[in-house]
Amino acid sequence: MESNFLPICREDMLARGVEQFDFVYIIGDAYVDHPSFGHAIISRLLQAHGYSVGIISQPDWKDKASIAIYGEPRLAFLVSAGNMDSMVNHYSVSKRLREKDSFTPGGKMGKRPDYATIVYGNLIRQTYKKTPILIGGVEASLRRLAHYDYWSNKVKRSILLDSGADILMYGMGEHSIIELAEALDSGLSVSDITFVSGTVYKTQKKEDIYDAIFLPEFEEVKTDKPSYARSFYLQYCNTDPFSGKRLAEQYPGKVFVVQNPPAQPLSQMEMDDVYALPYMRTYHPIYEALGGVPAIAEVRFSLTSNRGCFGGCSFCALTFHQGRIIQSRSHESIVREAELLTKEADFKGYIHDVGGPTANFRFPACDKQMTKGVCADKQCLFPQPCKNLKADHKDYLKLLRKLRSIPGVKKVFIRSGIRFDYLLADKERAFLRELCQYHVSGQLKVAPEHISDTVLEKMGKPRAKIYHQFAREYQKMNEKLGKKQYLVPYLMSSHPGSTLQEAVELAEFLRDLGYMPQQVQDFYPTPSTISTCMYYTGLDPRTMKEVYVAHNPHEKAMQRALIQYRDPRNYELVKEALQKTGRTDLIGFDKNCLIPPRKIVRHAKKKRRR
Numbered sequence: 344m345e346s347n348f349l350p351i352c353r354e355d356m357l358a359r360g361v362e363q364f365d366f367v368y369i370i371g372d373a374y375v376d377h378p379s380f381g382h383a384i385i386s387r388l389l390q391a392h393g394y395s396v397g398i399i400s401q402p403d404w405k406d407k408a409s410i411a412i413y414g415e416p417r418l419a420f421l422v423s424a425g426n427m428d429s430m431v432n433h434y435s436v437s438k439r440l441r442e443k444d445s446f447t448p449g450g451k452m453g454k455r456p457d458y459a460t461i462v463y464g465n466l467i468r469q470t471y472k473k474t475p476i477l478i479g480g481v482e483a484s485l486r487r488l489a490h491y492d493y494w495s496n497k498v499k500r501s502i503l504l505d506s507g508a509d510i511l512m513y514g515m516g517e518h519s520i521i522e523l524a525e526a527l528d529s530g531l532s533v534s535d536i537t538f539v540s541g542t543v544y545k546t547q548k549k550e551d552i553y554d555a556i557f558l559p560e561f562e563e564v565k566t567d568k569p570s571y572a573r574s575f576y577l578q579y580c581n582t583d584p585f586s587g588k589r590l591a592e593q594y595p596g597k598v599f600v601v602q603n604p605p606a607q608p609l610s611q612m613e614m615d616d617v618y619a620l621p622y623m624r625t626y627h628p629i630y631e632a633l634g635g636v637p638a639i640a641e642v643r644f645s646l647t648s649n650r651g652c653f654g655g656c657s658f659c660a661l662t663f664h665q666g667r668i669i670q671s672r673s674h675e676s677i678v679r680e681a682e683l684l685t686k687e688a689d690f691k692g693y694i695h696d697v698g699g700p701t702a703n704f705r706f707p708a709c710d711k712q713m714t715k716g717v718c719a720d721k722q723c724l725f726p727q728p729c730k731n732l733k734a735d736h737k738d739y740l741k742l743l744r745k746l747r748s749i750p751g752v753k754k755v756f757i758r759s760g761i762r763f764d765y766l767l768a769d770k771e772r773a774f775l776r777e778l779c780q781y782h783v784s785g786q787l788k789v790a791p792e793h794i795s796d797t798v799l800e801k802m803g804k805p806r807a808k809i810y811h812q813f814a815r816e817y818q819k820m821n822e823k824l825g826k827k828q829y830l831v832p833y834l835m836s837s838h839p840g841s842t843l844q845e846a847v848e849l850a851e852f853l854r855d856l857g858y859m860p861q862q863v864q865d866f867y868p869t870p871s872t873i874s875t876c877m878y879y880t881g882l883d884p885r886t887m888k889e890v891y892v893a894h895n896p897h898e899k900a901m902q903r904a905l906i907q908y909r910d911p912r913n914y915e916l917v918k919e920a921l922q923k924t925g926r927t928d929l930i931g932f933d934k935n936c937l938i939p940p941r942k943i944v945r946h947a948k949k950k951r952r953r
Contacts, residue, residue, distance in 0.1 A: 371463070402463070422506070559592075577590070648742065654701055810832075921938075
């Protein structure tokens with residue numbers, strides 16, 4: 344079985360009679376040969392095009408020999424921090440070190456460095472001065488130009504410069520990597536490969552940069568927040584493969600970082616081909632003794648049906664990475680993969696998910712997107728669904744019915760996000776009916792994120808009344824079907840635009856709902872989102888108007904505590920928040936109050952002796 348995995352060590356290389364790999368791929372994750380892991384897709388795709396790839400997983404970044412186990416690759420080193428940004432992987436929003444790394448054997452922390460792409464790139468350069476380095480993955484993709492880095496609280500340079508790499512691939516990378524491989528294989532110097540869509544390169548020759556929008560210079564955006572916001576929004580408006588322009592950003596020393604327009608979306612046939620590659624569909628057996636790789640549990644019995652998202656949530660980086668145009672696999676491709684799942688020894692009959700970034704998006708939002716692209720300054724669903732939106736669940740329903748009918752499949756769940764405003768935009772309710780009847784197990788998790796329209800507007804989410812409408816329809820449908828199933832709302836505290844007043848409004852909503860979330864997501868300013876731009880600049884880059892931002896850790900703690908106001912540990916924070924907002928009417932014993940006038944200490948009753 345091990346021989347069907349890609350080589351992971353010198354012994355594998357020699358056993359296969361390989362003298363020199365075409366590419367050596369350095370990754371921050373454990374090697375998992377499954378299509379939910381970017382390194383597996385890129386490696387298998389290169390292999391399918393006749394290129395050899397050797398994997399170096401989680402090298403010792405303190406030892407430069409760790410990246411030299413195969414010697415110099417014939418064409419290039421590939422570098423990815425992994426399936427997550429290494430800083431998000433390492434730290435919580437409070438900047439505390441996490442206890443577990445799900446992408447590392449046994450969940451062990453400390454197997455990759457902070458800012459892993461930069462560290463790996465510089466590690467290579469210590470030994471291989473001239474060998475081409477191509478970087479990609481989420482970390483590189485979202486840091487491709489000047490970006491605000493939450494963990495250092497600074498605007499940082501393009502990761503292309505700090506990593507010492509030659510070319511950066513952004514987005515999913517399938518088109519870009521093959522075009523780059525063919526260009527290098529033809530004998531082109533890496534410095535001459537400036538024409539590949541979906542890539543970023545550096546140059547000192549301004550005269551060679553053509554048909555480009557020149558962004559404000561790095562030295563300007565580093566110190567001037569309005570300039571940063573304007574630059575960010577220019578980038579945001581040029582993420583479409585059909586209408587996106589080339590962007591150029593100048594750095595000291597007359598160095599330019601140039602972002603080519605995005606790569607074209609994959610056709611359905613191309614998507615099918617990517618998911619039909621010969622993945623082993625699990626982690627390398629070498630990790631078994633270490634406890635395996637925890638991240639596989641979430642995806643092993645799940646099916647990816649689409650990519651991209653036209654939801655346009657401000658706090659999501661999908662616009663920058665996968666784009667807003669939906670790409671989907673055919674029914675036949677997904678059914679074939681589902682049939683493979685039923686043959687696995689530990690498959691119990693349950694498909695855990697069928698979806699993508701948003702489960703119920705199967706096709707582009709409107710017909711024009713595949714020829715003219717998405718609207719640069721308009722959203723498909725926000726502030727209300729566009730009149731050109733095609734809200735139709737028929738194809739997704741057909742797919743789900745086919746999956747339910749596969750022998751050996753007992754239940755097909757949908758755990759990817761359901762965009763409830765898109766569901767309501769569909770005049771028919773067949774999807775809602777079958778969702779409740781077949782694809783929910785007691786609880787459906789949805790993401791209204793907040794209940795204040797002021798905050799929702801900054802989030803790019805539908806108004807509160809839309810969520811209330813969906814909640815009513817969901818309840819009625821379950822009653823009609825004779826099922827007791829509930830909604831579990833995902834909520835976020837301290838998002839830009841949220842003051843303590845809006846946090847209290849959210850607490851009142853939860854009071855009326857009779858629900859206290861077990862987990863709350865405090866807003867996390869990750870690279871390349873509109874919300875992160877708001878957090879750093881205090882400006883909404885879409886309008887350049889000021890936005891309230893909670894930076895003070897104590898205020899953030901109060902906003903978070905209000906969502907879990909029933910927890911006795913939050914009493915003092917909730918009380919302080921209610922006093923600060925003049926809402927002491929919510930302190931008392933009335934049914935509408937959030938907390939009593941004083942903290943009630945519950946003592947255990949002593950058993951009487953008989």
